[in-house]
Amino acid sequence: MRTLAWRGVRNNLGRYVATLVAIITGVGFFTATTFVSDRVISSLEGDVDQQYGNVDAAVVLADSTADLSGDPGKDLKLSARQADRITSVPGVDGSAGLLTAPVAFPPRRGHPSAKAATGRLWIDDAELNPLELTSGRAPKGAGEVAVDRGLAESVDLKVGSRVKVATLAGAFDATVVGVTKFGSADALDQDGTVSVPAAAAFDWLNSGQREYQALYLRGSVDQAQLEREIKPLTPEGYTAQTGEQFLTDQRESTGAIGRYLKQALQAFALLALFVGAFVIYNTFSVIVAQRLRELAVLAAIGATPKQIKRSLRLEGLIIGLLGSALGVVAGLVLTFVLIAVLKAVGVELPGSGIKVGLAPVVQGILLGTVITFLSVNIPARRAAKTEPIEALRISAVDATSFSRRRKITAAVLVVLGAGGLVAGGSWAAIGFGALLLFVGVIVAGPFIALGGARLARPLMKPFGLEGRLAVDNVARNPGRTATTANALLIGVFLVTLVTAAGTSVKDFAVGELKKLQSADFIITSEGGSIDPQLQADFKRIDGVKAITPFRRETVTIDGKVARLSSGDIPAIQKVADLEFARGSAADLQPGTIAVTEADGGPRLGARVRVTDSTGKSQTLRVSALLAPTIDAQQIGALTAEPTFAGLVGRTAPTVAFLDVDSGAQTKTKDAIEARADQRPDITAEEGNVTGQLVSSIFDFVINAVNGLLGMSVIVALIGIINTLSLSILERRRELGLLRVVGMLDGRVQRMVRLESLVIAGLGTFAGIALGLFSAWALIFSIDRIAEADIGFSLPIGQTLLVLVLGLGLGLLAALIPARRSTRLDVLEAIQAT
């Protein structure tokens, strides 16, 4: 049996090419994604090892895995006294306290918007400091800071730069004395790290209290012993860890992004493999059908059904192993290509090189082999049923009939599935409904193929005999047609579903955001002013209705960085969405202020201390609250003219809201931006940036997901090529006969192309229909269960694109089989067995 299986593989290698390609594609994609994400994970974890490798013991918050980014919401801290007692334990050679708090660089010339970052106590113990200096020196005295490499670039800072740093305790002048990096990354904190020396850190970051969020220790004794000794000194809410435990936790939390990435990418790879399973199944079915005679001979001379089954399974196993092994190699190549391509478009993945771990290789081979083996099982079982009497008949064309029972099963599944999707009472029921519907459509495949062929018949009429024969061929073996089309259907279905559901949610979200009215444009001047000439210039632009300038300054209110504005309130309200939640414009008497309403923010009647950048401060009473609209963020807090002047002096307006006509936005926008570009200090921003941002994020996600789904469509393409090639092989005689009686080669090839087109059309149309319906039902159910009112948006453009692509794939798939159909000599073709 083993010889037979081997020989079977060797002799039919040509027929197995598509199966191999399908396995290689799927496994290769899987392995590549694993390699890439493993590299990201290991480099992230490697950074942790490199930076915290010297930590022998740590005292961290008990209820979390010591979040490195430092969450200001966690109030619990270690006092300096507690820390000192721990660090004076014998055996402790060095220590480092963790203290972080948000800071920001207020807007300045060339950088109109504030840049938030994380302020971090600089650790003097070089072995415990996670950061490395790339240039300059460590910050020492008050007023010295080090910034990370990323911030240095984005905020345009270098050693020697003087900069204002807004902190919880107010704004401070600082000098950049060093630039840092964290392992292979720029910063330890996502938004950037500003290192502050101990001399200033407690004042800037912790309102003067000498406290730490965590403590790292370096010791000369055994880690476990150190941990035992500091344990009794660890205050409540904190826990002592050995360096090893600490490292494990850090690795866990730092590598998490990489792991999510891995899971997401692998999901798509598995999908490609799943689609590949259809191709594999189909190939084996066809191969079994074509070798029916051979199998029947085996049965006749005494091979038991079990032996036949085992032989085919063994063939599957060999093909699976071979394909998977090649797939792993392809995956390795793909990884290098992927990294190179990403690098070319400017995305540098962290880490270097690829570590070929045993695990991804074994996983890849196992997955590919198991999927192939499973896909082979049904055809193998069918082959085992072969009657020996078939050896004596000459038919080799696989003709399966479909039972009534199958029809009923499919109908029940589709109805239950659609019902569950539309009327399910829980998310689980809806998900199950979607699954049932999908399975139902797959089961109904042959009937859809028959129905589709019937529908295609009149469309094929203009193509004459070729058209007719093409449809006949599609309908001749509806089972095989359905499996081929199903591979494409899955891809098209998912692409349509993601696009339609995604677009609907996007339109909804953007629509909701658009309801939040805002000024159309915000003009900001850095270092200059919005002078009357400029106002007039903007006003002259076709489509601009009004421009309202106002004064604005960055201050701190009760120690928090904020914007303070003043201007013609009724005029502002005309162009911008400025509303009073409590009180009104009339309440803004001298000595009072209106702040934006916020949880935990100042209440009506409260007194707040407002300090300007020069340190001058004044206490004001809150007499009104602004509703938290988009434009209120631009304004921040509002005072009457005299109060503003008393605080920051009589300045010229530096900001303006611009109102434009609702039509012809693009041209007006271009003109506004062109005018702004003429002056270096002027920036023009669209008001509702959030809406556009959300919209572009959705577009990116939808496109990225669809791009990844493209993998499965490629596998489906291979499937069509394969089925057509095999069916041409088994119809050699028939095609030969057509040519003998006078059908020209061109027309034979056209017939093959039309057949491919019909199959691709079936998969594409069914996939789009199923995708659109599922998307609609999903949105409908989301609205129903979550009581939302997301409308269903039909993405007409994208749907048409999918349709055109699907049919195009069909024509593309026919290229090779069509050529092959007429390659054989006519005489040989009719004599073929």
Next chain:
Amino acid sequence: MVSQAVSTAAARAVDARKTYGEGDAVVHALAGVTVSFPVGRFTAIMGPSGSGKSTLMQCVAGLDRLTSGSAFIGDTDISTLSKTDLALLRRDRLGFIFQQYNLIPSLNARENALLPLTLAGREPEQAWFDEIIATVGLGERLKNLPSQLSGGQQQRVAVARALVPRPDIVFADEPTGALDSRSGAEILTFMRRAVDDSGQTIVMVTHDPHAASYADNVLFLADGQIVDEMPEPTTDRVLDRMKRFEV
């Protein structure tokens, strides 16, 4: 050996009936055939197209099932056997030669000839194998794939495949139907020698009077029933008998 075996039947059919279709369209391929094939004899089954000769052989050989009646290989009632048991019976006790040779294209001549033994997991008796290969004259072709052999050579491999496991009976279905007359005569000679030299039992379906003349006995079938029998046949006598069917 031959003389003592004549009395026992290697295979039998008792009131064998096989029908296709239903109602008005019913076709009786076998309409109650009772026959026995004696051990160590070469029996030919003849008859016009549609007479049921192939069906009879297939049902007795366990390739197809009877609608009613029973068929025996030795003392085994094969109509009661499961699919797997039938396969095992064919493997261990029967040999087959088909018109279309039906070799496995991926195996070479030697492997094809040994296939039934391989399937059974049995070791070939080397001397016996060599003798058969020498008889059918395949010595130099053993490593060739079927596609590299002529039709006559392929059929010789098929004959070797049928004889190597020393089956109780060899069933041959038009073994010379696809061959030129010289190759056909060679094949028939090998079959005859197997009966004469080793006491092999052979049942052959054919429509060729010359092929039938190699047999010890000829059974004539018409419309699903045995209508005549001819011991010690010659080509001319069989031809004459066959001509009577046509009127």
